[in-house]
Amino acid sequence: MDERFAAGLPANNPLGHYFEALYITGYYYTFIGIAQVIIAVLLLIPRTSLLGALMYFPIIINIFVLTYATRFDGTRAVTMMVLANLFLLVWDYDRLKHILPLKQPEVDTSVLKNPLGKRLRIIFFGGSFAIVAFIIVGTFYLFEIVPGNSEEECRNQCATSKNPAACKVFCDCIYKQGQPLDSCLATFNKAKDLRRSGGK
DSSP: OOTTTTTTTTTTTTHHHHHHHTTTTTHHHHHHHHHHHHHHHHHHGGGGHHHHHHHHHHHHHHHHHHHHHTTTTTTHHHHHHHHHHHHHHHHHOOOOOOOSSSSOOOTTTOOOHHHHHHHHHHHHHHHHHHHHHHHHHHHHOSSSSOSSSHHHHHHHHTTTTTOOOHHHHHHHHIISSSSOOOHHHHHHHHHHHHHHTOOO
């Protein structure tokens, strides 16, 4: 539809930089959108849901790494989407195990029908709950500073920051100067060190 993805993000936001570059690639941007719609339809149809989950996995892993790399606020939701996709793949372990490079245990099917698949699902389901709890609590402490989704959001964290002046320098670096995230993090760390040493 020739519309920008996440149009609310300013171009100077680290993820906004990425989306802007992606948008100007032309038909590659359209290709990604069409592929995602096809995958969504495949996931909704029970007969093709495994194919949809397999196709979705590399896409959601890419988004997962991207959101953490840019310190995007939606990292928790994306992590849960990765877990949901993994759950779908584990659910169909019986169908996938033949293509995995793992040695399959010899099981007498007359006595027990696929105990590994059932046990794996239970372990994964319990593990997922633990991971979700860790993500919800852990992401609050994961990054000392984040760019937020807007300049205002970035500046709001400065009030509760241990280094409010360094936080403001970071926000200026991102939103006023449009510098890359790594460069602004280096500037933030320098401003922190200066403050600790008593410099101005």
